[in-house]
Amino acid sequence: MLDFITRFFRREEASGSQAKERLRLVLMSDRVSLAPEIFDAMKGEMISVVRRYLDIDEGGLDVHFESAERRFMLLANIPVLSIRPKPNGDGHAALVSEKMPRRRRRRRKPQVAPDAETPSVEPDAPVEPDTSL
Amino acid sequence: MTDINREEMTVEEALSLSNQEAPAETAREAIARPDKKVSLGRTIVVTSGKGGVGKTTTTANLGSGLAEAGKNVVVVDADVGLRNLDVTLGLENRVRKHLLDVIEEKCSLDEALVRDRARRTLFLLPAAQDREKDDVPQDKMAALVRTLAERFDFVLIDSPAGIEQGFRNAVVGAKEAIIVTTPEVSAVRDADRIIGLLPPDVESRLIVNRVRPALVKKGTMMSVSDVVDILRLELIGVVPDEKDIIIAANRGTPVIDIPGSETGAAFRRIVQRLLGESIPIPTFQAADGFLTRLKMTLGLQRPDTRGG
Amino acid sequence: MPGTVYVITSGKGGVGKTTTTANLGGALAKLGRQVALVDADIGLRNLDLVLGLEKRIVYDLVDLVEERCQTRQALIKDRRFDNLYLLPASQVKDKESVTEDQMRIVMRKLAADFDDVLIDCPAGIEHGFRNAVAGADQALIVTTPEVAAIRDADRILGMLGNRRCRLIINRVRVEMVRTGDMLSVDDVVEILGRDVVGVVPDDEEIIDTTNRGEPIVLDASRRLARIYNAIARRLLGENVPLTNLSEDGLWGRLRRLVTGTGQ
């Protein structure tokens, strides 16, 4: 109990700004989970870009949002089958070394930096999960 | 439901347990494992009819207090679509799965349960945020509450406001109810309505929240005894109206952790009464005696008409 | 030209929807508008209590929807105003008995006879909410500067489709905003991303008036009465600057006496 008291008495930042920061994060995850079609569209585009450089096992694909401690992140687990020798479609060559280690690639984290602009879901975006209204 | 097969832990032991970072699985946690327990835990729905009277705050604080007293507690957010129990406990960024995932067998119960940051024996089962309340079939909810009662000593269900499907789902599994009201006419009227809707075999008790002694004295607010006279329920607690609640909500910590908070102390007394201790309910007299007048003159306390 | 139908909604309960509906309706009526207040909270009827009309209810919204009476029989005239009427909710009949289409029909009928129709929406997002919103052209979202209320308000904004939505920020405790223990009006606007049509300070007097069933707008000298009057005028398109609450307090009143700038 003691550590609770000391932690509390240390003059933390005013609770109002704590509330504002927590709300910013939780509303982001609420809004995304509320607009599945926007999330699916984004996921689709990500895959099509990656597929230009890598053969991926779409079945094992896992893309989801996570907010941990004070950051809101988009995490993508993309199982790679092989490297495309020449990226099709897109002109510029991918600088990829041939000697790929056999074990799976490290998890790719296209991070949404906390102070970056809020992700694609703008608060005013016409999010209409419930079209019956 | 006396827990005969479990020795009563003293508060210190419970605290030491809850402060250890990663204790070896203690006897208590072993019991929480899904092997069938002999006695079912107590299932209590926290409800009110009117919104904004303090249901979620009450659920979070009673849950924390009971866990601190060494009980295995799960608090269930039945407010599908308007999830708030997670932010009240500051667990919003640990939520992965939710109640509906468990009911639709998309994940196991353990995957959805979120362990509290401060108390090891307190767990949260969060509500779905992206779905409607009508999605939760009543019989599946009852079965889930029963499963929880087999694993936990206390199952506190935070009911949504109103009297529609959300409320019916929250009530269906509960053997006991705590009705939360404030001493305002419409809140008491809606509480009365809810009591009329509860199945007759549910044991209901009353908490009168947000009591402002100064206003009761001025006759602006109903007195606690007025409320009890109309609702005719056993009173289990009276909670004063203090700013601490807003500060605690901003921080995402239960108000019982705010030292010196009258509100926190009131919730602790209710926890003890729930555990069977008979503690007299203090009547909050408006301290308009010397002390208050002194504070007024020193400008420490706002004059009555709330200056901007 | 048919009247405008506003739904006063919030998601979270107990933020002041019913008090806002009663006082905003009263303020509009005092500005000469023909106003109808509709209590859509079937089963948890409170608008009649706040207006002090609970004893005069014979027919209610469900009777009207099930054609057991005409519109004028169900509307109760508030004698303290010239043109303020209440269509009460039912306390006994089920909410499920009313459909969204029936609500749209009733609201269209009222919009034909009244300048402004204010629907007091039940808390939550269930059947009652969908009914209340069905017949509304615009929405006024009432919230308080607290975490849970703002989160529910955000959820409601996502469910109101392309209706015009404006915020009323209620129960602002100015001294807590100053000490940083409460979000400011600008914080709330930034988080919810909608424009504000009214900011109402937390004031004990309002508890007294709701308990006695006498809307505070009846007494024009009261600070809150002036604030609801300002919100009403903004709804009618007038450009009324938002009071800076902190200067509206004791010092604010003194300074105004000196500089003579009224609201």
Place this chain on the structure above:
Amino acid sequence: MTVQIKGTKSGLLLHLQERPLSGAVAELRERLTSLPGFYKGSRAVLMLGSLPAEQSEVSAVIATLEQFGIVADGAVCDDAQLAALARSAGLRLVGASIAAAPRIRDDRTDVPERRRERDGGRSRKSARNGRAGAAPDGSATLYYKGTVRSGQSLSSVGHIVVIGDVNAGAELVATGDIVVWGALRGVAHAGAEGDDSASVAALRLEAMQLRISRAIAVAPDERRRKKPAQPEIARLRDGRITTEPATL
């Protein structure tokens, strides 16, 4: 669509305001044949409105209903001549508000039945046994022990006796008298079918609204403040509701 069949907790409401009534009979038969057994065993109240109709037409409606196991229970008529015709066809006259008010209803009736049996009447908090006993003059007397909560409605063809309080927001509707052994804070409607001799009595008469037969009285504000010292009874005196100390 002339005939609307509305199911309420207490039975069916048939909207038959359109004329000629014979047209409604044909449509009724067609509607009922499409779901033969659906309404079997329920009771119906006919909303006949105010336009005149033939005795034969009303009887035809009743006969059609009986073919599908529906008992025509009462009629709501807004016209004296129509009311007489309905009465002679064997229908009870029902006030509009009683037609809507379910018979003995509180929302718990839709709580799953098995839950109520399994746990028996263990609740000592507030007994909830409403029993309808038959009075000598054939009309039933609904006897209810416990608090009648906001949102609950008790209605009875006959008298109502409540041992306990009737809270604001609750409603009692009886064709006979109403006696509340406790505080009456809600709405009480006695003599709901036009019985001007009906009365409403309570230990503490603080009703929000009193109705006896056609008359409605609103409790004056100031009286609500000071608790009435002794029991009072409200009666109809030449068209107006008056209250006096009750000497039962």
